[in-house]
Amino acid sequence: MLLISCPWCGPRDEDEFLNGGEAHLDRPEPPEAISDEDWAAYLFFHHNPRGMLAERWAHSYGCRRWFHALRDTVTHRIHATYKLDEPRPELPE
Amino acid sequence: MSGFRLNRGGSDIDRGRPLAFRFNGRLLHGFAGDTLASALIANGVSIVARSFKYHRPRGIVGSGFAETNALVQLGSGDRLVPNMPATLVPLAEGLEASSPNSWPSVDFDLGRVNDRVRALLSAGFYYKSFMWPGWHLFEGFIRRAAGIGRAPALPDPDRYEAREIRVDRLVIGAGRAGREAAERAVAAGEHVLILDAALDGSVAHLGRHPLDTGHEGGCLALARTTALGLYDHGFVTAVEEIEAAGLRQRLWKIRAQAITLATGAFEQPLIFANNDLPGILLASAWQDYLQRHAAAPGRTLLVATTTDNGYAAAFAAQDAGLTVRAIVDRREAATDAAQEAERRSIAVHRGAAVIAAHGSRRVRAATIATPSGTIRIACHSIAMSGGWAPARQLFNQPGCMPERCELVGMAAETVSAEPLDLALTRDPKTSFIDFQTDVTLADMALATRENYRSVEHVKRYTVWGMGTDQGKLSAANGAAALAALQDSASHRIGATRNRPPFAPVAIATLAASRHNGALHRPWRHLPAHGWHEAHGAVFEDFGWLRPSHYPLPGEDIAAAARREAAAVRNGVGIMDSSSLGKIELKGPDAGRFLDLLSAGRPSTIAVGDIRYNLLLTELGTVLDDGVVTRLGPDHFLLNTSSSHTETVMRWIEDWHQCQWPFDFVTRNVTEEWAALTIAGPQARALLASLPGTIDLAPERFPHLAVREGVLTDHPVRIMRVSFTGERSYEINVPAPLAVEMADRLWRAGTDFGLVPFGLDALEILRIEKGYIVIGTDTDGESQPGDIGFRKMGQTPGDFLGKRSLMRASASGSDRQHLVGLMPSDPAHVPLVGAHILQQAGGKAQGFVTSSCFSPTLGRGIALALMKGGQRRHGEKVTLWSEGLSWQAEVTMPRFVDPKGERLHG
Numbered sequence: 002m003l004l005i006s007c008p009w010c011g012p013r014d015e016d017e018f019l020n021g022g023e024a025h026l027d028r029p030e031p032p033e034a035i036s037d038e039d040w041a042a043y044l045f046f047h048h049n050p051r052g053m054l055a056e057r058w059a060h061s062y063g064c065r066r067w068f069h070a071l072r073d074t075v076t077h078r079i080h081a082t083y084k085l086d087e088p089r090p091e092l093p094e
Numbered sequence: 095m096s097g098f099r100l101n102r103g104g105s106d107i108d109r110g111r112p113l114a115f116r117f118n119g120r121l122l123h124g125f126a127g128d129t130l131a132s133a134l135i136a137n138g139v140s141i142v143a144r145s146f147k148y149h150r151p152r153g154i155v156g157s158g159f160a161e162t163n164a165l166v167q168l169g170s171g172d173r174l175v176p177n178m179p180a181t182l183v184p185l186a187e188g189l190e191a192s193s194p195n196s197w198p199s200v201d202f203d204l205g206r207v208n209d210r211v212r213a214l215l216s217a218g219f220y221y222k223s224f225m226w227p228g229w230h231l232f233e234g235f236i237r238r239a240a241g242i243g244r245a246p247a248l249p250d251p252d253r254y255e256a257r258e259i260r261v262d263r264l265v266i267g268a269g270r271a272g273r274e275a276a277e278r279a280v281a282a283g284e285h286v287l288i289l290d291a292a293l294d295g296s297v298a299h300l301g302r303h304p305l306d307t308g309h310e311g312g313c314l315a316l317a318r319t320t321a322l323g324l325y326d327h328g329f330v331t332a333v334e335e336i337e338a339a340g341l342r343q344r345l346w347k348i349r350a351q352a353i354t355l356a357t358g359a360f361e362q363p364l365i366f367a368n369n370d371l372p373g374i375l376l377a378s379a380w381q382d383y384l385q386r387h388a389a390a391p392g393r394t395l396l397v398a399t400t401t402d403n404g405y406a407a408a409f410a411a412q413d414a415g416l417t418v419r420a421i422v423d424r425r426e427a428a429t430d431a432a433q434e435a436e437r438r439s440i441a442v443h444r445g446a447a448v449i450a451a452h453g454s455r456r457v458r459a460a461t462i463a464t465p466s467g468t469i470r471i472a473c474h475s476i477a478m479s480g481g482w483a484p485a486r487q488l489f490n491q492p493g494c495m496p497e498r499c500e501l502v503g504m505a506a507e508t509v510s511a512e513p514l515d516l517a518l519t520r521d522p523k524t525s526f527i528d529f530q531t532d533v534t535l536a537d538m539a540l541a542t543r544e545n546y547r548s549v550e551h552v553k554r555y556t557v558w559g560m561g562t563d564q565g566k567l568s569a570a571n572g573a574a575a576l577a578a579l580q581d582s583a584s585h586r587i588g589a590t591r592n593r594p595p596f597a598p599v600a601i602a603t604l605a606a607s608r609h610n611g612a613l614h615r616p617w618r619h620l621p622a623h624g625w626h627e628a629h630g631a632v633f634e635d636f637g638w639l640r641p642s643h644y645p646l647p648g649e650d651i652a653a654a655a656r657r658e659a660a661a662v663r664n665g666v667g668i669m670d671s672s673s674l675g676k677i678e679l680k681g682p683d684a685g686r687f688l689d690l691l692s693a694g695r696p697s698t699i700a701v702g703d704i705r706y707n708l709l710l711t712e713l714g715t716v717l718d719d720g721v722v723t724r725l726g727p728d729h730f731l732l733n734t735s736s737s738h739t740e741t742v743m744r745w746i747e748d749w750h751q752c753q754w755p756f757d758f759v760t761r762n763v764t765e766e767w768a769a770l771t772i773a774g775p776q777a778r779a780l781l782a783s784l785p786g787t788i789d790l791a792p793e794r795f796p797h798l799a800v801r802e803g804v805l806t807d808h809p810v811r812i813m814r815v816s817f818t819g820e821r822s823y824e825i826n827v828p829a830p831l832a833v834e835m836a837d838r839l840w841r842a843g844t845d846f847g848l849v850p851f852g853l854d855a856l857e858i859l860r861i862e863k864g865y866i867v868i869g870t871d872t873d874g875e876s877q878p879g880d881i882g883f884r885k886m887g888q889t890p891g892d893f894l895g896k897r898s899l900m901r902a903s904a905s906g907s908d909r910q911h912l913v914g915l916m917p918s919d920p921a922h923v924p925l926v927g928a929h930i931l932q933q934a935g936g937k938a939q940g941f942v943t944s945s946c947f948s949p950t951l952g953r954g955i956a957l958a959l960m961k962g963g964q965r966r967h968g969e970k971v972t973l974w975s976e977g978l979s980w981q982a983e984v985t986m987p988r989f990v991d992p993k994g995e996r997l998h999g
Contacts, residue, residue, distance in 0.1 A: 004327040004349065021748065028753060032897035040897045044712060057752065061744065067751045077326045078497060085752060 006082045007060045008068050021057030023047045024069045025089065051075055055089055058082075096373070096456060096474070097135035097383075097391045100414055104388030107132075115189040117142075118199065130183040130191055131157065131164055132387035140372040140456040141201060142166070142180060143193045146561075147532035151455055153372025154391075155529065155567070157181050157379040159291070159485075159597060160360045162530040162563040163370075166191045167243060172251050176243025177562060177598045181379075182291075194243050201455075217537035217556040218544070250600070252342040256607035261287045261314075264330055264350035266321045266488065268292065271503025272356030279354075280311040287348060289319040289332055291597075319346065323594030324488040328353060328498065333599050343603045352498040355489055359504035362480035362511055362570045363529075364398050367450035367521035369478070370529050373457035376567075377407035377479035384410050392475025396460055397421040398448040400512045404479040405431035408440055411477075419473045422446045422462050424512050450520045451476060463518055481511035483570040487592040490565075509584065514574040527575055528568035533558040535575055542579040552576060553590045564592045620672050621768040621832035629840075629850050637737045638673040641852040651854060656949040658855035662818055663950055663990075666774035667851040668839060671824055672832065675720070675739030676767055677732045677746065681758025684730050688722065690754060690893050691746065693878055693886040696722040696730060704798040704815055707732070708886055709742065710895030714877045714904055718742050719868050721815055723800045728758075733815075735868055739764055749894070767811075768832030770839060773822040775996070776846045781805070781812075781823055784842050788812060797821065797997045806838045816997050817856065819863035819990060858946045861957060864914060864987035871912060871943040871957050877904055880959075881912045882987070910940055911963035914985035915973070920953035924982065928975035930960050942973065948989060955989050956982075 003015035029035045029043055048054065054074050059067045071080045071090065081090045104127075111126035117134060124133030131154045134142055141151040142164040152163035164180035168191050176194065183191070261284075265276045268290035276288040318335040325331075328351060334344040361378045363369060375383075375391050377399060383389040384407075394417040397404040408418045418440045423432065426445035435442045446464040451457045459472045484505045500506075519525055522536035537556045546552045549572075558572050559565045565572070573587040580587070608614070618638040620626065626633070631641035632651070643654040661667050679688065685697030693708045701724050709717040718741070720733040734742040743762045750760065772780055782790050787803035788810075795801055800813045808831050816822035827835045840848065866872060866881055877899060878887035887899045898904065917924055924945045929938040940960030948955045960966065969984045986992070 002325050002327070002329045004329070019744070021752075029897075031892050032900060035897055037901060040901075044898075059744070059748070065747060067748060076497070077492075079327075 003077060003079065005058060005070065005079060007063060007066070008082055008084050009066055010060060010063045013060070013063060017060060017062040019059045019061045021059060021067065024055040024057045049074075053080070053092070096138040096140045097389060098138055098393070099136040100384075100388040100390055102388065103384075103414065104386060106386040107388060113185050113187045113189075115185060115187070115191070118192050124185045126185070128185040128387055128389075129157075129181055130166065130185055130189065131161065131180040132383050132389045133185050134164075134180060135383055135391050136387065136389040141193075142372075145370070145532050146530060150370060150532075151372055152370060152529065153456065154180065154375065155363070155370075155379065156361075156376045157382040160376065160379065160566055162528075162561075162567045165194070165243065165530075165562065165598075167194050172246060172248035174244070174246035174248075175600065176245060179562070179598070182597065217533070217540045250602040252602065253340050254343050254345065254600070254603050254606035255341060256345040256347060258347045258349070259287060259314075260349045261285050261351070263287070263352045263354060264328075264348055265289070265354045265356060266330070267356035267358060267503070267505070268315070269356055269358055269503060271505075272354065275354045275356060275502050276313055276315075280313050283311040285311060286313040287316070287350070288313060289316040289321060289334075289346075291320045292317060316346070320597050321488055322596050322599055324353070324491050324499075326492060330488075331594070333595075333603055343600060343606075345603050345606045347607070353500070355486075355499065355501050355505050356503045357485040357488060357505045359482040359484045359507065360566050361403065362483050362509075363526075363567055364400070364448065364478045364480040365514060365519070365525050365527065365535060365571055365575065366398075366448045367519070367524045368453070368457075369451060370524070370526045371451050371453050371457040372455065373453070373474065374451060374476040374478060377404045377477040380407045380475070380477040381410050384414055388414075390414065390416055392457075392473070393417065394419055394472075394474045396448070396471055396473035396476045397479075398460075398462075398476055399479040400424040400481050401479050401510065402429065402431040403482075404477060405435055407477040407479070408435065409438065412438055412440065419471050420462075422448050422460075447515075447518055448476065448478075449518050461520070480571065481509065482507070483509045483511070485566070486589070487564050487566065487596050490589060490592040491594055509570045509573075511570050511574055511584070513584065514571075514578040516578045527572050528558045528563065530561045530563040530568070531557040531559075533568070533572075538572065538575045539579055542576065547580065549573070549576065549588050549590045559590050559592075562598050564596070565590065618673070620670050621829040622670055622672070622770070622836050625833045625836045626670065626850070631850070631852065634853070636673070636853060640673060641670065641850070643852040643854050644850045652947070655852070655854035655858055656947065658849055658851035659858040660949045661847070661849035662774045662820055662851055662855065662859060664775070665847045665849065666772060666776035666780050666843065667849045667855070668836070668843065669771045669773070669851050669856060670836075671769040671771045672767070672829070673736040674764075674769060675732075675734030675736065675742060675762070676764045677734065677739070677743060677760060677762050678725075679730045679732065679746075679758055679760050680728060681756075682728055683756030684728055684758040687750065687754055687756045687758060688730055688732070689891060691749060692722070693883070693889055693893055693895070694722075695889050695891070696724070699724040699730075701726060702800055704800055704813060708878055708883060709745065710878070710887075710893070710899075712895055712898060714887070714895040714898030714901075715874060716868055716872050716876050716878065716881065717745065719866070721798075721813075723813060725800065725802075725811075738868070766829055767826045768829045768835070770825045770827070770832070770836055771822055772825065772839065772848075773816065773818045773820045775820065777821050777823055778999075780839070780843055780846045780848065783845070784838065786810075792999050806835070808835060808838075810835075817865055818859040819865070819994070820859075820996055821999060822997075857944070858948065861944050861946045861955060862948050862950055862990040864912075864957065864989065866912065866957070867944070871959070873910070873959065875910065876912075876959070877909070879905060880909050907962050907965070910959040910961055912943075912987050913940075913958050913960045913963035913966070914987040914989060915942065915945075915956040915958050915971075915982045916985050916989075917954050917956070917973070918981040918983070922980055923947050923954035924956040924958075924973050924980065925975045926956075928973045928980075930958060931972040931974050931979075934972055934974075934979065938974075939971065950990050957987055960984065 006012045070082045107125040107127035122137045143152045154164045161179040161181040168175040263279045263284050263286045265272050265288040279286045321332045323331045330348040332346040361376045395411045396419045397408045420441040422443045432442050443464045448460045449463045450461045452459045525535040527533050533556045541552045541555045553559050573584045576587045577584040626641045630644045633639045634642040645654040688696040699705045704723045707722045718738040723731040786805040788801045797814045802811045811826040813824040924942045928942045930940040942956045942958045945956035973980045
């Protein structure tokens with residue numbers, strides 16, 4: 002079970018959280034200006050790296066707030082969690 | 095000659111405390127300090143189990159966790175425990191144990207015939223046999239053969255508990271390496287938890303520094319505790335055996351900053367023909383039983399070894415007065431141990447190997463290959479030592495190097511097995527790699543021939559390393575076999591991931607942290623629950639406990655529902671709608687936000703009005719429906735389906751926080767309000783008979799409007815919405831007033847013949863009107879146009895799902911549309927789930943989603959999703975379910991009052 006550090010509540014067990022998939026996706030708008038290809042890319046073509054992924058989490062059974070996390074999909078190590086209005090942190094190589 | 099008890103010795107047993115127990119019904123005797131395994135050996139019981147696939151006789155092969163054959167059933171009735179290794183069961187007075195997987199008995203097992211038809215059961219059997227069209231021929235056989243133990247059928251009467259703990263360091267294993275690691279960590283000021291499965295007090299002294307003494311290091315030591323699983327971020331589960339009255343086991347959920355694995359190593363079996371015969375044990379187990387329990391697995395011993403440990407077993411046996419026939423050592427070089435053996439006059443064959451064991455019910459002799467030819471040696475038992483494999487089952491569970499996790503002691507060493515020499519294998523079909531799952535060298539060879547290379551693929555194809563063994567006695571030999579077969583090296587083959595639990599555990603222990611019985615999932619009660627009870631309601635689980643019907647004496651549920659539905663169509667009824675989700679949005683941007691979230695532009699609703707609303711996903715599919723009510727310029731109320739409230743609340747929070755952080759607040763007020771619905775032609779007359787401040791005249795309070803005021807001196811919010819098709823008033827009151835308001839409505843209703851109606855009547859009423867339930871009459875592909883709301887999907891501006899609805903596929907003619915069905919036989923009520931066929935035997939065109947017998951029409955009706963259904967009204971179709979079929983006509987999904995005139999007035 003992951004130990005996830007909510008930016009507001011601190012470290013809590015994974016079962017208090019919901020995962021919301023990849024973070025920093027831009028919803029294209031307005032609909033009339035979006036090609037089918039661009040819309041499909043937004044809906045379906047997400048990154049699925051073997052390694053570092055920025056993803057969305059919600060502390061559903063806590064403060065109910067969404068935030069972002071940088072997680073290594075191989076080791077499950079969470080390198081950082083950060084608030085929605087904060088930029089993706091730079092990690093040392 | 096089978097096993098027996100020596101007259102003296104045995105460090106663990108107390109000969110002054112004899113214990114009686116039963117194995118497969120036979121009364122046997124042992125001593126305090128015995129395990130079930132040592133007592134069985136001492137009683138001369140050779141065959142303790144039958145193997146998984148071939149039902150071959152199997153005896154005890156190891157000791158402690160290193161036992162893969164002797165999985166026994168303990169106890170009976172509600173205290174039946176399956177799958178316990180006999181080596182881990184302390185002997186107790188009156189203990190009852192039996193062998194699973196054998197019929198009629200473990201000594202004479204008819205399943206042994208599987209050993210003769212093994213061609214059927216080779217590697218990949220499941221994949222090769224479980225194929226259409228003949229798979230069902232094998233199903234019964236597989237179901238009987240699958241699994242080893244028998245699960246108890248009765249509730250577990252024992253108590254279990256769970257505890258959570260956070261520590262700086264968890265040390266698993268309290269052997270020398272583990273104790274040293276714990277002491278170092280305590281000295282460094284860490285808070286340490288050390289655990290070990292051992293029964294003795296070897297870890298007790300480490301617990302002298304309690305954990306809660308401030309900043310200095312401390313240590314909690316748990317004996318009789320086994321780590322089961324190692325998960326991400328330092329999370330470990332362990333089970334502690336408790337003997338206190340009423341409490342059987344305790345589950346520990348440990349979160350550790352760092353983990354030290356001092357789990358030791360498992361001695362490995364050797365691969366030769368019939369290496370699974372009873373009487374063939376690991377050398378370490380041979381020594382264990384001899385020295386700790388004075389139990390000898392046989393009077394004469396042959397040692398097959400690749401290490402000095404085989405010699406240790408031989409010397410121990412000789413010291414106990416037993417005969418050692420020979421030591422067969424794969425190593426050619428002279429060793430100190432070999433010299434000692436010669437000094438003791440024990441024959442040593444160097445550079446030699448056992449290539450086959452002989453015997454039917456237990457070992458009688460062995461054939462050994464020596465540099466000068468093969469010889470046959472008679473023996474009552476074989477002690478084998480194929481080297482040591484580090485016990486990394488926990489370490490290998492996460493599938494990657496766990497963070498801050500170290501291996502110490504033997505667990506840190508590499509496998510010390512000799513490579514397998516295929517030239518020496520006499521009979522691959524009886525040379526077992528994995529005793530527990532009956533995987534042989536022949537299976538590994540077959541998998542290799544069929545080009546399975548990766549250990550994970552071979553594992554799945556052969557079932558090698560599965561079961562409770564998880565590679566303890568099979569990983570190293572499997573890797574060695576694959577290395578030889580693939581002409582590679584063992585370390586290149588690698589190891590499979592292991593699965594928790596490390597040792598068998600009671601399901602009840604894993605469930606210990608959860609509530610059972612009534613609190614497992616507490617009921618959600620309506621605020622007026624007691625009122626419904628008093629009025630004869632029968633309740634059902636709809637997420638909430640809600641009245642399904644209110645039967646009169648002698649009525650069944652169908653009759654009650656028809657009577658209640660007819661009362662609503664012809665007079666007036668009352669039902670509790672409190673479980674409908676109620677989410678308020680308030681603030682200057684609430685309307686703008688709802689426009690982006692909904693198909694239908696709620697911001698254009700006038701204050702005091704209500705509008706039907708659809709929430710869509712970005713795929714344009716329907717997430718939920720309901721109504722939006724505008725209570726004030728900046729104040730909206732969103733109703734959701736009863737079972738979707740939490741989903742919609744999360745949906746709102748997600749888009750509000752992450753995409754459109756507009757200026758408004760939101761709140762789920764579902765439980766703060768009770769809602770009592772008065773529906774039927776007499777609804778307005780009934781309400782008008784009560785004193786109140788709200789003008790009920792239809793021109794000033796029409797359908798789809800909301801009014802706030804006072805009714806019978808209580809504050810109310812009345813909404814004219816309808817899920818029955820009748821004129822309908824939903825009276826919302828603060829939840830604590832629910833019973834009081836229901837009583838007042840009920841008293842006023844006497845003059846109007848007011849009838850309480852439940853969900854089964856509501857189901858009839860809404861199907862007659864073609865009102866859908868999201869998730870019942872829609873599926874994951876349904877879009878607004880498919881269910882009759884194409885215009886809503888074309889609302890100008892952006893909203894969730896809009897772009898997807900603009901794609902050509904959203905208006906494709908092959909989409910599944912909502913339709914009505916009228917069965918040709920009016921008495922027939924179509925089965926929900928029945929397939930719709932264009933002609934008998936054709937492909938399914940859709941399926942029935944809801945159905946009922948309509949009391950209004952006096953016939954069965956149904957709603958369905960059907961390919962291109964909106965263009966197919968009038969078509970005759972066949973409904974098919976489980977071999978039966980019926981005729982029906984496709985209609986528009988509206989059976990009663992298609993123009994909706996009854997709603998008004």
